[in-house]
Amino acid sequence: MAIVRPFRAVRPHETLADKVAALPYDVMNSEEAREMVKDNPYSFLHVDKSEVDLPPSIDLYDQRVYDKARENIVKFIEDGTLVQEADKALYIYTLVMDGHPQTGLVSLASIDDYQNNVIKKHEFTRAEKEADRIRHVDVTNFHTGPIFLTYVYQEEITRIIEDYKKNHEPLYDFVAEDGVTHTAWAILDENIIEELKKRFEKVESLYIADGHHRAASAVRVGMMRREKNKDFTGEEEFNYFLSVIFPSNELRIMDYNRVVKDLNGCDSEQFMEAVKKDFTVTAYEGEGPYRPERKHTFGMYLDGRWYKLEAKEHIIFDEDPLKRLDCKILQDHLLHPVLGIEDPRVDKRIDFVGGIRGLKELERRVEKDMKVAFSMYPTTIMDLISISDAGMVMPPKSTWFEPKLRSGLFLHDLE
Structure with missing residues (x-):
């Protein structure tokens, strides 16, 4: 009521x-x-x-x-x-x-x-x-x-x-x-x-x-x-x-994208190999930035090139309203274990770019002051409702209205 x-x-x-x-x-x-x-x-x-x-x-x-x-x-x-x-x-x-x-x-x-x-x-x-x-x-x-x-x-x-x-x-x-x-x-x-x-x-x-x-x-x-x-x-x-x-x-809800300042001590080749543990990585051959077209896919901009990342089956938990969120998948299986971003609320090495700014803004940030960027598929309103009903908390910067x-x-x- x-x-x-x-x-x-x-x-x-x-x-x-x-x-x-x-x-x-x-x-x-x-x-x-x-x-x-x-x-x-x-x-x-x-x-x-x-x-x-x-x-x-x-x-x-x-x-x-x-x-x-x-x-x-x-x-x-x-x-x-x-x-x-x-x-x-x-x-x-x-x-x-x-x-x-x-x-x-x-x-x-x-x-x-x-x-x-x-x-x-x-x-x-x-x-x-x-x-x-x-x-x-x-x-x-x-x-x-x-x-x-x-x-x-x-x-x-x-x-x-x-x-x-x-x-x-x-x-x-x-x-x-x-x-x-x-x-x-x-x-x-x-x-x-x-x-x-x-x-x-x-x-x-x-x-x-x-x-x-x-x-x-x-x-x-x-x-x-x-x-x-x-x-x-x-x-x-x-x-x-x-x-x-x-x-x-x-x-x-628009996408809420991520940019990170460095590769946590890795060179690009080491970083790419670490990412492949939980994601299938494909070089993007299309024009312009890569915009994810469905859940559990991500764009990655590194060294002047876009890649498509697809979460492997073993890290997808669609029955769990929190773990199925793309921002949670990226945090738990890439940002934290590979890039060392333990708490994105306070870590100064990560920044967030609202989708209203466009994906070209991710390229601009990488060329200016960051090393790698990730484009996200937007969280859905029903994901938000499911998380709220379950009494759970979404990762920071999950939604951009x-x-x-x-x-x-x-x-x-x-x-």
Whole structure:
């Protein structure tokens, strides 16, 4: 039973949505963020990456960074850049990338659903990243970036949402600088809201697709507020966090590729022989980079040439939801035993390249500062759901979702 809850969103004025909406804070560094905002005083990066309005030398975890984020939210509200909905609502949010649409429901999710594993996870989180977002939420008093959730497709939920879209004018409709179209509708009809709430009560589980750190931080702030308010009822806003919930059949996961700095003391010939223990290696004769066409195949770029790797049967365990993941196979049978990458979360010799950057980026990295690259077949959404249902944790950088949800379109006030 999943809880969805309407809320009085703080959101951009209709004329400013395209200027306010920003990519998530964690897909760019401070220097890139400063460049993005220099001609846009409305960008929500002034809140999510508020160091852009402070000296470049400032520590990202300085209290002034969080205070500036709060100051900028207040300023946006006072000057009308952001407005608060008069009534509680749910929202529909459609993103279209390369002709492919995906439509989610913007609502509040319950911190109790998170604690009770109705909202399921598949990643470990890092304490320092959690601490940063805890302070950001606590000081600003807002959830500023929605958690990307998914659920196993339910025909009736999709029907209700699609019917509403057809019969109502959108609140926002714009094309972002990356070519992705963002369209949103406000559901203010109480009957439709109640119908959607009842439909989601029949959904057994929600799954975090992206945003584990934001989710964990939002829940932690909620628990902190409960500690300060011993007589809480459960109806207070801090008991809920901002989310967008998409049906599983509409999501696309891109490849998440790997580059490694050296061959762990081997020369190319020794390395290739070690790889052949668990993989069949074939020189790729096609044009351009090799993109794996099915599970358990990998591309490898070494010494200016692409190779196709195929996992041998003795290392494939399709009955195990974790061991059948390609990123797990590569980690357990090549990155760790051959290249010495024991913990890819902390090892500085490995880096990860999202599929949105293209496979040519792997070649560029090898020619610039790395030695070998691996192209991956994308993890499937059902793999993610199976791992989550089993209570397992996926290897780091297993999934790259596109398009990215924009921050700043919907904010949740904790009070």
